[in-house]
Amino acid sequence: MGMECLVLGAGQEVGKSCVVVTINGKRIMFDCGMHMGYDDHRRYPDFSLISKSRDFDHSLDCVIITHFHLDHVGALPYFTEVCGYNGPIYMTYPTKALAPLMLEDFRKVLVDRRGEEEQFTSLHILQCMNKVIPVNLKQTVQVDDDLQIRAYYAGHVLGAAMFYAKVGDSAMVYTGDYNMTPDRHLGAAQIDRLQLDLLITESTYATTIRDSKYAREREFLKAVHKCVAGGGKVLIPTFALGRAQELCILLDDYWERMNLKVPIYFSAGLTIQANMYYKMLISWTSQKVKETYATRNAFDFKHASHINACLQVKSNIVGAFVQALCPLIVYDDDVCTSISIIVISGSFVASLIFHNFDRSLINAPGPCVLFATPGMISGGFSLEVFKQWAPCEMNLVTLPGYCVAGTVGHKLMSGKPTKIDLDKDTQIDVRCKSFKAINPVLEVRAWRSRSVVFPEHTCPHTDSKGIMDLVKFLSPKNVILVHGEKPKMGSLKERIQSELRIPCYLPANCDTVCIPSTICVKAHASDAFIRSCLNPNFRFLKRSKEDNSYEVSRNTNATATLEVNDERIAEGILIMEKGKKARVVHQDDLLLMLGQKKHDVQFAYCCPAQLDNLEETRNRDDALSLTNKCSWLQLLFKELSNYLSGVNIQDLGEHLQVESFLVSVCLKDNCPYRITDHTKKESATVFFCCTWSAADEKLAREIISAMERFNLSGN
Secondary structure (H helix, E strand, C coil): CCEEEEEEEECCCCCCCCEEECCCCCEECCCCCCCEEEEEEEHCCCCHHCCCCCHHHHHHHEEECCCCCCCHHHCCHHHHHHHHCCCEEEHHHHHHHHHHHHHHHHHHHHHHHHHCCCCCCHHHHHHHCCCCCEEECEEEEEEEECCCEEECCCCCCCCCCEEEEEEEEEEEECCCCCCCCCCCCCCCCCCCCCCEEEEEEEECCCCCCCHHHHHHHHHHHHHHHHHHHCCCCEEEECCCCHHHHHHHHHHHHHHHHHCCCEEEEEEHHHHHHHHHHHCHHHCCCCCCHHHCCCCCCCCCCCEEEEEEECCCEEEEECCCCCEECCCCEEECCEEEEECCCEECCCCEEEEEECCCCCCHHCCCCCCCEEEEEECCCCCHHHHHHHHHHHHCCCEECCCCCCCCCCHHHHHHHHHCCEEECCCCCEEEECEEEEECCCCCCCEEEEEECCCEEEHHHCCCCHHHHHHHHHHHCCCCCEEEEECCCCHHHHHHHHHHHHHCCEEECCCCCCCCECCCCCCCCCECHHHHHHHHCCCCCCEEEECCCCCCCCCCCCCCCCCCEEEECCCCCCCEEECCCCCCEEEEEEEHHHHHCCCCCCCCCCCEEEEEECCCCHHHHHHCCCCCCHHHHHHHHHHHHHHHHCCCCCCCEEEECCCEECCEEEEEEEECCCCCCEEECCCCCHHHHHEEEEEHHHHHHHHHHHHHHHHHHCCCCCC
């Protein structure tokens, strides 16, 4: 029995991560995400492939979620509350805290703003989260008697984890998204060296090798500073959790050093609550953040403050305007309350009171930096602002993360569009032109003469070097690549197979990969087998001081010593019957079970040996006497003793014995075990009959080969 890996999402694409792995009969779903680029049946994984009858509780042993991004958790409420899965769900404590914020924000954008049909409700999200069992890092969780799982720090975003799963002797790791290099607010991925049959790893940047992080950050900050200095507006579409905090730390530090007074706005209301969780979960952040926490919390941004609605605001920046945020969902038992948020940076002179955001302020004069969700410009406030700011030559947009196919962000990154069609009725005037890339992973485009920067230094995914380092460190027996683009995944597959000599697969969605695995069988041992293991098994060996091996030694002057070894080898028979536990029995037990008697297989061979004085002996006495038989046996004993110096050879009178190997002089003219060789002179040959058991076949071959080369001499 091996492993089966059914890929329901992220097969040769980025988005909708969902992989179902069967390990020795145990079935685990890793991640349950949605695809941000589709609004039809392709948005969710095809759960019918798990169970045609939709009996998911009996088809799955558990569900594991690696982190809170929607392409990894977005379909979970639909799977549990609509499809009816009620089994255990595991994720880390931060993921359980932050996932409902992401899910509710997405639901509101989908239903309240786009007017799409509701796939799951706010109540569904709450009920889904009530089924979650949170886990700590490196905590071994026994799902049932056979299946155990363990979470490891993955970097990427707060609470992200790689998951180890083991059933019997078969083990695997599913990475989810991870980062092998630390950034400002999170550390690098960490995992123990494990014995694995399978590693399933993301491959978002399968062929990308990042250059200096600091050089990329300088380019990013330079582009932002140049834009605001020229009076332009900077749009940073980002998911409110993870990249928003990373970029805020970067910009907050730069604003402080450069003494900039340009306001920084957050449009994502849930960022406020997210920052609260970041402050509470300092132990999950980078070492630098933890070390400075006593004197300053890195998430208390000086130049980006959070102000509630119905709040009096003053501004001394001429033409400054206020941007309102998307609603922040605050959970009070089973009630969801919408609270409007305004986030402003800078000092103020004008007295303004806002109850609701007036979207006409989007085009108010003056420079600013705006963080808006979602990160891929797939809808929501970031798309609304993009529509207004895209045609203006003074403005700048940055895309700090990967954008899946079908989103506006992906269209910006993958081409040079002058117009982008949202639907049959909506077209955005972009009029972009390309600039030379700042570096291999920092792509630059323009609205007319202004740049659109893609600062992938902030991307939380590992690059190809990080993937190769992880695979080399873990050295699994097999690797499966998911969450990547097919051409790039193909290149990485070739590297893994050629450089690391590890079989690698890149299945498409709905494909199944079968992986051989180690199988552990628990067997009952019979009393007779146990007694046979305890009984002594003596072997008597003669060894010279100069030779301690079984090899040829012709040193007849060596002093022989007798060594006694007790080699207790457990030799039994494994019996596996359908519907019964496996058993290991002694051979006598098996004979009784079968009602049979013991049969020993014996081998026989009549071996020729040359004798120098055989003609002289025959001239004195035509008939072979018992004395001659004994003398030839003594000559053979002498030769064998020299040849097998470390083996105990017993002289039993009419035959010699070594283990089960018996040899005696053959007096028959037509022995049935003799092979006649007409090239040899039979008058100078004496024959020895040899018998032995199958267990000593190797020893018998060695002795017979030596005997055929011997030239027995009575001198």
